Amino acid sequence: MANRFNKGAALLGAATVGVGGGIALAAVEKGRSFRAQAIIALFRATRRRRKFESLENLNSAIEADRKAGPSEPPASLRQRYDVTEEWHGGARVHRVRPKNAASKGTILYIHGGGYVFDIISPHWDIIRSLADDTDAEIVVPLYPLAPEATYREGHAVLDKVWRKLAASEGPVVIAGDSAGGGFALALAQRIRDAGENMPAGLLLFSPWGDVTMQDPLIQRVQSDDPMLHATGARAAGVMWAGGDDLQTPAISPLYGSMTNLPPVAIFIGSSDILLADARRLRERFLEAGVNVEYFEYPNMMHVWVGAPIPEAKRALGEAADFLKRRFL
Numbered sequence: 554m555a556n557r558f559n560k561g562a563a564l565l566g567a568a569t570v571g572v573g574g575g576i577a578l579a580a581v582e583k584g585r586s587f588r589a590q591a592i593i594a595l596f597r598a599t600r601r602r603r604k605f606e607s608l609e610n611l612n613s614a615i616e617a618d619r620k621a622g623p624s625e626p627p628a629s630l631r632q633r634y635d636v637t638e639e640w641h642g643g644a645r646v647h648r649v650r651p652k653n654a655a656s657k658g659t660i661l662y663i664h665g666g667g668y669v670f671d672i673i674s675p676h677w678d679i680i681r682s683l684a685d686d687t688d689a690e691i692v693v694p695l696y697p698l699a700p701e702a703t704y705r706e707g708h709a710v711l712d713k714v715w716r717k718l719a720a721s722e723g724p725v726v727i728a729g730d731s732a733g734g735g736f737a738l739a740l741a742q743r744i745r746d747a748g749e750n751m752p753a754g755l756l757l758f759s760p761w762g763d764v765t766m767q768d769p770l771i772q773r774v775q776s777d778d779p780m781l782h783a784t785g786a787r788a789a790g791v792m793w794a795g796g797d798d799l800q801t802p803a804i805s806p807l808y809g810s811m812t813n814l815p816p817v818a819i820f821i822g823s824s825d826i827l828l829a830d831a832r833r834l835r836e837r838f839l840e841a842g843v844n845v846e847y848f849e850y851p852n853m854m855h856v857w858v859g860a861p862i863p864e865a866k867r868a869l870g871e872a873a874d875f876l877k878r879r880f881l
Contacts, residue, residue: 585852589862593824593854596779605667605785615669615700623671623695630681641717642710647693649684656690658724658753658881661714663740665731665759665856667786668699668707668793675859679730679758679869686873687881689726692718696736703795704739704804711740716749724753724880730856731827732793734760738834739806745813753880755817756872759827759856760834762807764790765799768829777824780855786826807833811841818846818875820868822853846875 585593596602604614626636626647635650650656662680664672672695680691694714697706718725729737734757741755766787775783794804802809807830817838821831831849838845848871850857850864858865858872 586863589864592860592862593779602780602782605782607784608788611785611788618670624674624677627677630677634684641713644697644710645695646714649680649691651688657688659718660689660691661718661725661727662691662693663729663733663736665733667789668732669789679859682869683873687876689881699792704793705795708743708803715740715744719750726754726756726876726880727752728756730758732761734758735762735806739803741814742802742806742809752815754815756876757817758820758858759825760819760830761827762830762834763805765805770829771826774826774828778826781826783826811837811843814843816844816879818872820848820858820872822850822857824852825855827855
């Protein structure tokens with residue numbers, strides 16, 4: 554899904570860690586920072602989720618997005634890192650490398666946007682934070698979007714990018730937010746099924762695992778979500794599916810097998826309609842014996858890690874710790 558705000562830092566959340574089949578709860582301070590309250594109030598006042606409230610609104614937002622084009626890597630990122638561009642399968646791919654130092658691994662970052670919206674500036678904030686905290690090289694593909702393309706073309710591009718990364722030295726983690734989180738999981742399932750070298754881990758921010766949007770929890774959370782609405786989200790999923798069954802694992806990876814997947818970290822807010830997907834994913838991973846670390850932040854909105862709030866800094870720090878402890 555789209556998340557048009559900026560990045561930040563931390564003080565709340567309920568971190569839940571499950572390893573292979575058990576769940577341990579780590580209680581942390583509840584509440585919501587003043588900055589988070591202000592941003593959520595602004596989103597409500599400006600009806601930030603309007604573009605997802607109807608198909609007509611979604612189509613208008615897509616049209617505006619195409620006129621604007623994808624956000625470019627900001628000057629602040631280029632000052633700190635070597636940022637280069639290459640092409641794979643007709644799609645642009647950005648590489649963000651540490652200057653004057655060897656990277657400690659690679660993160661393939663798949664941006665969100667409901668499979669219909671381009672990369673935006675908050676994604677670059679997330680990417681910069683991960684680069685700052687891990688010293689990893691970060692590869693950012695601008696994959697084909699619906700409705701001009703479907704999941705088939707999107708996966709074809711990501712397959713090419715992955716095969717090049719898998720042939721390089723060092724660990725490679727696949728990360729993503731929202732639709733990008735779902736795409737990251739679907740890609741890992743495809744890699745496993747093809748018998749190829751697996752990623753070292755998965756990092757999923759507010760992952761979209763089921764584009765059918767049928768889980769009853771979605772309707773219970775809907776009134777609390779200032780950013781997303783199930784109507785437009787499902788319409789975007791239908792566009793991405795291109796006429797195929799919405800429960801196809803490459804489209805909705807919640808319906809795929811979770812066995813033999815690498816360790817995963819999931820970050821989700823309780824004021825996000827994709828809370829339903831995150832909780833189901835956690836249970837599916839645990840049932841399959843996958844090492845999963847699950848972080849559910851009370852009262853946080855969709856992809857809050859891209860907002861200029863303390864809670865974002867905390868979550869991104871936890872994400873970097875997960876990566877450094879396990880892979881980088």
